[in-house]
Amino acid sequence: MKSSLVRILALMLVPAAANGFGRFAYGLLVPAMQHHLGWSSLTSGSLSAANSAGYLIGAIIADRALTVFGERDAVLGPLAVATLAVLACGATGDVAALLVLRLVAGAAGAVAFIAGAAVLTRLTAERETRALGLYFAGPGLGIAVSALLITPIAVTGHWRTGWLLDGVLCAACLALVAPVLTRMPLARPVRGGGPRPWEHRRVGALLASYGLFGAGYITYMTFSVAYLRGNGRTPDQLVWFWFALGAVGIVIGLTLAAPLSRIRGGGGVAVPVAMTALASVLPILSGTGAAELASAALFGSFFTVSATVTAAARRSLPPTQWPPAIAGLTAVFGIGQCAGPLISGAMADGPHGLRAGLLTGTLLLAASAACALFQPSDSSGTPSLPTEPATQANHR
Numbered sequence: 001m002k003s004s005l006v007r008i009l010a011l012m013l014v015p016a017a018a019n020g021f022g023r024f025a026y027g028l029l030v031p032a033m034q035h036h037l038g039w040s041s042l043t044s045g046s047l048s049a050a051n052s053a054g055y056l057i058g059a060i061i062a063d064r065a066l067t068v069f070g071e072r073d074a075v076l077g078p079l080a081v082a083t084l085a086v087l088a089c090g091a092t093g094d095v096a097a098l099l100v101l102r103l104v105a106g107a108a109g110a111v112a113f114i115a116g117a118a119v120l121t122r123l124t125a126e127r128e129t130r131a132l133g134l135y136f137a138g139p140g141l142g143i144a145v146s147a148l149l150i151t152p153i154a155v156t157g158h159w160r161t162g163w164l165l166d167g168v169l170c171a172a173c174l175a176l177v178a179p180v181l182t183r184m185p186l187a188r189p190v191r192g193g194g195p196r197p198w199e200h201r202r203v204g205a206l207l208a209s210y211g212l213f214g215a216g217y218i219t220y221m222t223f224s225v226a227y228l229r230g231n232g233r234t235p236d237q238l239v240w241f242w243f244a245l246g247a248v249g250i251v252i253g254l255t256l257a258a259p260l261s262r263i264r265g266g267g268g269v270a271v272p273v274a275m276t277a278l279a280s281v282l283p284i285l286s287g288t289g290a291a292e293l294a295s296a297a298l299f300g301s302f303f304t305v306s307a308t309v310t311a312a313a314r315r316s317l318p319p320t321q322w323p324p325a326i327a328g329l330t331a332v333f334g335i336g337q338c339a340g341p342l343i344s345g346a347m348a349d350g351p352h353g354l355r356a357g358l359l360t361g362t363l364l365l366a367a368s369a370a371c372a373l374f375q376p377s378d379s380s381g382t383p384s385l386p387t388e389p390a391t392q393a394n395h396r
Helices: 001-024 026-037 041-089 095-118 125-136 138-149 160-184 201-229 235-261 267-285 289-316 318-347 351-374
Strands: 187-189 394-396
Touching: 001 026, 001 095, 001 125, 001 138, 001 160, 001 187, 026 041, 026 160, 026 201, 026 289, 026 394, 041 160, 041 201, 041 318, 041 351, 095 125, 125 138, 125 235, 125 289, 138 160, 138 235, 138 289, 201 235, 201 267, 201 289, 201 318, 201 351, 235 267, 235 289, 267 289, 267 351, 289 318
Parallel strands: none
Antiparallel strands: 187 394
């Protein structure tokens, strides 16, 4: 049991690096990069959209990467590539170069994240639900650590140093994961056939909801710190804001994912998405520090959304359709993540500034919650959290 716990905690560092550091820490560096490089909000949003486009590409090729390279290399190789891309972001202020680097970091991080989840699903069965909760909360760890270490650097304007530290933190996670993964008995995926058909109409409401959620939540993650910085928040206040988002998100992910996933229909998805919508509008409604901290803490509920969407899809479709359905949902989510920062960034460049950009994200999240409620309570599958990888494997 101790050995299994060590493996789970080590694997938790994969999403901490790929998402917490590699994706979300960019939001901390946006204000300094806008100031020193003269960027508009649309330019800042385009870098976030590029990372999301990379994530979409990575999600599409992850299963193939597992087939070709095996589990170990599909985690460690892409995580190393993502680390190098993050480090390189501190070496240039050229927008075109940064767009490419963010795209590469997003694609590599997505492959590492999905491959790590595939490894996790083969751990001790009785610990599966808690293990998945801990894994999906991994980005919260990265967010909390980056709040304490990167924010103090970012607020001084040293964005290059912030990228360097971000890359060093990714490298530290890689160094800790590699020896544990090397000692694990991993599996060789079975080569499958072509794409399998699935009844997408039966989860049409989920598809719409997940796409809108992707657009809304990434808006908050990209522009919330810049909004608070523009309102005169001190470095200490920004640290606690970002730390609360990550730390409380871990707790919410561990405690609410399982009970929410048991709610029939799309209700289990609508609840956490509605919580993120409420959280995103709090800084707009009230400029107090208490409201902003409450916003960050409540927004941590986004860590449960992927689990509840997966559970709802499993209930609505037969088991043979789960893998292609989850792949389709992930693709729509990725498209939403690409569109969100561009739409909100364009709004933020208008007369109402970042306030309008954040409000756009809120409206997208509210629409996502509403769409989820239209998902029927069809019980073709099982209400539990996923307990098996989308790609079957044989031990080697």
